[in-house]
Amino acid sequence: MSNCIVAQSGGPTSVINATVAGVVKGNQMNPLYDHVYGGLNGIEGILAERFVDLTNMSEEENRILQQTPSSALGSCRYKMKRDNVEDFEKLLHIMEKYDIETMFYTGGNDSMDTVAALSEYAAEHGIANRRFIGCPKTVDNDLVVIDHCPGFASAAKFIAMTALQTWLDVTVYPPSRQEVFILETMGRDAGWLAASACLSGKIDILILPEDVFDKELFLKRVRECIAEKSKCYVVVSEGARYADGSYIAAAESKNDLFGHAVLGGAGEALEQMILESGAAPRCKVQDLASAQRSHATEQSLVDRTEAYRLGLSAHMHSADKSFTGQMVGMKRREGERYDVEYFTIPAKEVANYVKHFPADWILPEYRGITQEAHDYLQPLIEGTPYITYKNGLPAYVEPYYLRD
Amino acid sequence: MSNCIVAQSGGPTSVINATVAGVVKGNQMNPLYDHVYGGLNGIEGILAERFVDLTNMSEEENRILQQTPSSALGSCRYKMKRDNVEDFEKLLHIMEKYDIETMFYTGGNDSMDTVAALSEYAAEHGIANRRFIGCPKTVDNDLVVIDHCPGFASAAKFIAMTALQTWLDVTVYPPSRQEVFILETMGRDAGWLAASACLSGKIDILILPEDVFDKELFLKRVRECIAEKSKCYVVVSEGARYADGSYIAAAESKNDLFGHAVLGGAGEALEQMILESGAAPRCKVQDLASAQRSHATEQSLVDRTEAYRLGLSAHMHSADKSFTGQMVGMKRREGERYDVEYFTIPAKEVANYVKHFPADWILPEYRGITQEAHDYLQPLIEGTPYITYKNGLPAYVEPYYLRD
Numbered sequence: 001m002s003n004c005i006v007a008q009s010g011g012p013t014s015v016i017n018a019t020v021a022g023v024v025k026g027n028q029m030n031p032l033y034d035h036v037y038g039g040l041n042g043i044e045g046i047l048a049e050r051f052v053d054l055t056n057m058s059e060e061e062n063r064i065l066q067q068t069p070s071s072a073l074g075s076c077r078y079k080m081k082r083d084n085v086e087d088f089e090k091l092l093h094i095m096e097k098y099d100i101e102t103m104f105y106t107g108g109n110d111s112m113d114t115v116a117a118l119s120e121y122a123a124e125h126g127i128a129n130r131r132f133i134g135c136p137k138t139v140d141n142d143l144v145v146i147d148h149c150p151g152f153a154s155a156a157k158f159i160a161m162t163a164l165q166t167w168l169d170v171t172v173y174p175p176s177r178q179e180v181f182i183l184e185t186m187g188r189d190a191g192w193l194a195a196s197a198c199l200s201g202k203i204d205i206l207i208l209p210e211d212v213f214d215k216e217l218f219l220k221r222v223r224e225c226i227a228e229k230s231k232c233y234v235v236v237s238e239g240a241r242y243a244d245g246s247y248i249a250a251a252e253s254k255n256d257l258f259g260h261a262v263l264g265g266a267g268e269a270l271e272q273m274i275l276e277s278g279a280a281p282r283c284k285v286q287d288l289a290s291a292q293r294s295h296a297t298e299q300s301l302v303d304r305t306e307a308y309r310l311g312l313s314a315h316m317h318s319a320d321k322s323f324t325g326q327m328v329g330m331k332r333r334e335g336e337r338y339d340v341e342y343f344t345i346p347a348k349e350v351a352n353y354v355k356h357f358p359a360d361w362i363l364p365e366y367r368g369i370t371q372e373a374h375d376y377l378q379p380l381i382e383g384t385p386y387i388t389y390k391n392g393l394p395a396y397v398e399p400y401y402l403r404d
Numbered sequence: 405m406s407n408c409i410v411a412q413s414g415g416p417t418s419v420i421n422a423t424v425a426g427v428v429k430g431n432q433m434n435p436l437y438d439h440v441y442g443g444l445n446g447i448e449g450i451l452a453e454r455f456v457d458l459t460n461m462s463e464e465e466n467r468i469l470q471q472t473p474s475s476a477l478g479s480c481r482y483k484m485k486r487d488n489v490e491d492f493e494k495l496l497h498i499m500e501k502y503d504i505e506t507m508f509y510t511g512g513n514d515s516m517d518t519v520a521a522l523s524e525y526a527a528e529h530g531i532a533n534r535r536f537i538g539c540p541k542t543v544d545n546d547l548v549v550i551d552h553c554p555g556f557a558s559a560a561k562f563i564a565m566t567a568l569q570t571w572l573d574v575t576v577y578p579p580s581r582q583e584v585f586i587l588e589t590m591g592r593d594a595g596w597l598a599a600s601a602c603l604s605g606k607i608d609i610l611i612l613p614e615d616v617f618d619k620e621l622f623l624k625r626v627r628e629c630i631a632e633k634s635k636c637y638v639v640v641s642e643g644a645r646y647a648d649g650s651y652i653a654a655a656e657s658k659n660d661l662f663g664h665a666v667l668g669g670a671g672e673a674l675e676q677m678i679l680e681s682g683a684a685p686r687c688k689v690q691d692l693a694s695a696q697r698s699h700a701t702e703q704s705l706v707d708r709t710e711a712y713r714l715g716l717s718a719h720m721h722s723a724d725k726s727f728t729g730q731m732v733g734m735k736r737r738e739g740e741r742y743d744v745e746y747f748t749i750p751a752k753e754v755a756n757y758v759k760h761f762p763a764d765w766i767l768p769e770y771r772g773i774t775q776e777a778h779d780y781l782q783p784l785i786e787g788t789p790y791i792t793y794k795n796g797l798p799a800y801v802e803p804y805y806l807r808d
Contacts, residue, residue: 012573041578070572077577161797165698168474169416171803173481174445181694199797289690290585294569298701300796381796392704392785393565393603399575 001032002101002129004318006054006311007039007046009107009114010077012070013151014158014296015307016137017397019106020073021065022311024054032319037100040401042076042107043114047090051098052400065397066308067387069296074401080114088121095130102131102318104311108138108149112327113351119325120348133318134327134347135310139293141192144353145345146329150310151293153303153380156196158295159185159288160381166286167202167233175230179282180222180274184267186292187237191357193292194237196377198368204232205366207266209239210357213248215273221366222279232280236266297394301383306330306340313342338379405436406505406533408722410458410715411443411450413511413518414481416474417555418562418700419711420541421801423510424477425469426715427539428458436723441504444805446480446511447518451494455502456804469801470712471791473700478805484518492525499534506535506722508715512542512553516731517755523729524752537718538731538751541711543697545596548757549749550733554714555697557707557784560600562699563589563692564785570690571606571637579634583686584626584678588671590696591641595761597696598641600781602772608636609770611670613643614761617652619677625770626683636684640670701798705787710734710744717746742783 006023008016020038027036038054039046052073057065065072080087095103103118105111115134122130136143141152163183170181185193191208198206204225207213225232240248249269267285274283314328327347330340361373369377388395410427412420424442431440442458443450456477461469469476484491499507507522509515519538526534540547545556567587574585589597595612602610608629611617629636644652653673671689678687718732731751734744765777773781792799 012576044578068572069569071576074578075576077581157796161701162695162699164797164800165473165700166694168472168800168803169694169698171806172416172475172479174448174478177481199795284694286693286695287691288695290570290573290688291566291690291692291695294573295566296569297565378795383796384791384793387788389788391603391782392561392787393568396568396572399572401578402575 001034002099003035003037004033004102004104005037005039005046005051005100006073006104006106007042008071008073008075009042009105009111010075010137011139011293012075013137013139013293014069014154014299015151015304016106017068017072018066018304018307019135019137019150019311021062022308023104023315024057025062026312026315027055032315033102037098038073038400041074042078043080043091044076044078045074046094047087049094052403061397064388064395066304067296067299067385067394068396069294072397072399074399079110080117082117088118091118092122092127092130101129102133104133104135104314106135106137108136108143109351112136112347115327116325116346116348116351122324131318131324133314133323135314136327136329136350137307139193140187140190142190142354143350144355145350147332147340148330148380150303150307152192153300154296155193155292156199156377157298157300157381158292159193159197160199161298162288163197163202163233163235164200167200170233170284171231177282178226178230178280179284180226180232180234180280182234182236182267182270182283182285184236184238184265184285184287186288188239189354189356191237194235195357195369195373197235198374199377199381202233203235203368205234206368207234207236207240207366208357208362209237209241210359211362211366212243213240217365218270219273219277219279222274226280234270236270238265240266297387298384300381301385302380304385309342317344405438406503407439407441408437408506408508409441409443409450409455409504410477410508410510411446412475412477412479413446413509413515414479415543415697416479417541417543417697418473418558418703419555419708420510421472421476422470422708422711423539423541423554423715425466426712427508427719428461429466430716430719431459436719437506441502442477442804445478446482447484447495448480448482449478450498451491453498456807465801468792468799470708471700471703471789471798472800473698476801476803478803483514484521486521492522495522496526496531496534505533506537508537508539508718510539510541512540512547513755516540516751519731520729520750520752520755526728535722535728537722537727539714539718540731540733540754543597544591544594546594546758547754548759549754551736551744552734552784554707554711556596557704558700559597559696560603560781561702561704561785562696563597563601564603565702566692567601567606567637567639568604571604574637574688575635581686582630582634582684583688584630584636584638584684586638586640586671586674586687586689588640588642588669588689588691590692592643593758593760595641598639599761599773599777601639602778603781603785606637607639607772609638610772611638611640611644611770612761612766613641613645614763615766615770616647617644621769622674623677623681623683626678630684638674640674642669644670701791702788704785705789706784708789713746721748
């Protein structure tokens with residue numbers, strides 16, 4: 001038999017390690033490969049021959065790995081360019097050297113492009129025994145074709161939960177205290193994460209990159225909320241933008257009356273608009289920053305289970321010696337109750353596209369999302385897996401990239 | 405029999421509602437009072453006769469109340485001044501009108517001062533049948549005499565957990581990427597919350613209000629960390645300050661080379677120092693803001709249990725008709741294993757003092773906390789209570805202040 005390697009790329013999520021755990025467990029249940037290597041820091045580490053051997057991972061470590069956020073194998077931002085023949089040759093040489101037949105690559109858009117490029121290169125050069133398989137992940141949920149991305153749902157759950165909790169916090173003072181609370185989420189080009197805050201049922205104003213930001217309309221809505229109930233809860237995606245496509249954070253820095261640079265993101269830009277216009281006398285901003293993709297003590301059970309199964313599914317599919325250049329994914333089944341089926345698709349059909357939050361799921365005047373959007377999101381955040389704690393904190397695997 | 409009232413004041417915590425639940429359950433187990441009223445928005449609402457009747461709260465609601473963060477009865481920032489005789493007379497009149505013998509007040513420094521002032525006023529005017537009892541809470545852990553404050557440990561746990569998770573996030577890229585991560589916590593005058601991040605075992609640099617901030621020393625430490633391992637994890641308390649007592653955030657705005665105002669807090673001030681000095685090329689700031697005191701899905705079991713028992717204990721003590729002007733609290737027992745005993749103390753001995761993080765628990769050069777500090781903090785974050793979920797999110801009681 002030959003060997004396989006699994007590696008991770010792009011920004012961390014709270015369940016990307018579950019996919020690795022799935023590949024490893026798949027090979028323990030059905031040993032298609034002698035060794036399951038973990039490539040450290042994605043393609044960058046593989047090109048430097050930095051591997052760990054995950055073949056005999058214990059059941060306990062596998063379970064703890066599934067609850068560990070971020071990328072336990074490390075990540076990279078290195079993109080293999082299609083015209084960089086040297087990298088392609090080097091990688092195939094390393095695979096040959098270590099008798100690695102299959103590479104499983106977990107990541108987003110760029111990683112699927114890498115999978116497509118490598119498999120095309122191998123095909124063009126008549127190399128049949130080196131195969132490349134993609135496993136999707138992004139917190140942004142912006143991959144096309146699949147119903148949703150592993151990693152998104154757990155981040156969405158944390159965001160909705162934080163919205164609910166901070167709404168309880170900001171509403172606690174009497175009506176005499178007028179206050180706006182602004183929650184800023186990730187999502188440079190797609191509003192999925194910001195929209196998921198609406199699952200809390202507490203959002204007054206929602207601003208997505210897919211909507212057009214109109215300052216006067218926004219301030220009108222803030223004034224209405226303050227007049228009605230003295231508090232106003234706003235959720236904004238970091239990618240919120242004006243009609244001309246400029247980000248509201250950047251645009252504000254140009255428009256600042258005092259000629260000062262505005263530091264920080266969309267939330268602070270909105271805060272400044274509110275305070276300068278007098279729409280409300282007080283404003284707090286909560287930027288969820290890295291915490292939203294790293295928080296893993298309330299992973300969505302649906303998300304974690306699916307991420308794990310995608311690892312299993314990728315390993316299973318690889319028994320077919322012609323299976324390469326493909327990504328595994330989930331489709332939602334028709335029916336009353338939420339369920340998915342797993343399928344495969346050429347990675348090139350996913351790479352370099354962006355799935356936006358649908359325009360017809362956005363309510364007018366920043367009033368949130370439609371029932372259809374709610375029905376799409378709700379089942380994804382269901383369930384909380386059992387989490388093992390140690391000394392009062394969740395038990396996590398020591399990152400493999402810090403072990404060597 | 406007469407009635408009692410319970411109310412909440414000051415900033416929310418994730419277990420302040422457990423204390424209310426304890427008072428209510430105490431009266432169900434031993435009905436010292438006909439009615440247990442909840443005063444809405446603290447003293448401010450009581451003076452406006454805004455009450456709810458909590459006497460017959462169901463077991464299910466009591467349980468959900470204990471897992472609900474923030475103040476379900478609402479809060480206020482209204483302080484009863486000792487020379488404001490009108491307020492004192494009005495409050496005693498309202499207590500007489502509703503036959504309220506005992507008022508339980510949950511809060512921090514100011515609330516304990518209110519308890520002391522009201523009981524003194526009643527004593528001076530020969531009013532023996534109106535009594536005032538304090539229950540402590542603050543996320544800041546800055547109340548004197550008691551071992552620790554209810555509310556602190558759950559916030560500390562969330563901070564330590566977030567430090568661990570975001571450390572996994574920031575270390576994920578190869579050594580070629582040099583980066584500083586800054587976690588900013590609450591704590592204007594006391595460094596307890598920032599210090600608790602050290603329970604994660606991952607903190608390189610810790611800056612507390614009790615320490616003196618020295619910019620050159622800080623940048624030296626950043627450079628050392630970056631040189632050693634290419635990443636540097638910094639935790640800073642919002643109250644971090646220079647030797648002259650000025651806050652580092654405020655001071656930076658004066659020193660800015662371009663004459664610009666620095667928006668935001670201590671974390672952004674540090675970021676600016678790092679980038680301007682070139683100590684590291686990249687920096688991320690995570691300000692935990694309201695989320696740290698509102699996050700309740702991983703309450704510390706120790707914290708929640710103690711907060712609930714303080715409510716029970718306050719109710720029990722009130723069976724003694726001479727018990728007034730007192731606060732209930734916990735002392736840590738001597739011994740190998742963590743345990744507390746409950747005790748009472750005049751509220752005036754707690755009001756208007758601040759318990760600082762001990763200077764001899766701080767390691768030199770911002771290297772974190774001593775083993776003694778660790779041993780103090782560790783047992784407080786142990787255990788996670790069972791949390792009831794609904795539609796994928798934690799189930800919370802609808803705030804009482806929004807029901808009337």
